[in-house]
Amino acid sequence: MPLLPPLPKDHTPELSDDFALFEDILGFVPNSLLTMQRKPEIVKGFGALTQAVMAQDSEVDLGFKRLLAHFSSRAAGCQYCEAHSLIAAKIHGISDEKVAAVWDYRTSPLYSEAERIALDFALAAGSVPNGVDDDIMESMRQHWTANQIVEILAAVSLYGFLNRWNDSMATQLEAAPKALGETVLAKGGWTGGKHISKQ
Secondary structure, three states: OOOOOOOOOOOOHHHHHHHHHHHHHHOOOOHHHHHHOOOHHHHHHHHHHHHHHOOOOOOOOHHHHHHHHHHHHHHHOOHHHHHHHHHHHHHOOOOHHHHHOHHHOOOOOOOOHHHHHHHHHHHHHHOOOOOOOHHHHHHHHHHOOHHHHHHHHHHHHHHHHHHHHHHHHOOOOOHHHHHHHHHHHHHHOOOOHHHOOOO
């Protein structure tokens, strides 16, 4: 049961452009933003940050940024964001095969060495306490430029906000991410947790 129920999408007309941004990213307006709209400036600020982190001229692939978000959400334990980030990864060009192999990223030939290191970094950066150390950073510098590392950490940090928001609010999963969680993530132990109403 969510801490606060989401409000209807048309509740705050001034947010229509902000909501359209997230419809492009996910195919729907997430319940997190429908709850957050009680304070419209937070939605607007979060939208501006999302546009900066997920900019079209990014040096890191936009689909891969969503995989980074998935791994940092996995580290944080937010099952809502784990499912959402994989939906967004698929929308932004990550193949069904690569998404299906997400639990096997360390051994799957679908993932490059640079991607494996960045995903390990996302797990470490999303953990509490933070697990980023000198060895991880040295590996990152061997495969990614300084600008790319900033973009990678920005994707992790963007989802850090969402992880805390959605887990604290017990935000309910929408149909599409719930279905993806049940078909792809469940084999790794994902259940949806508090984000799926028990009826």
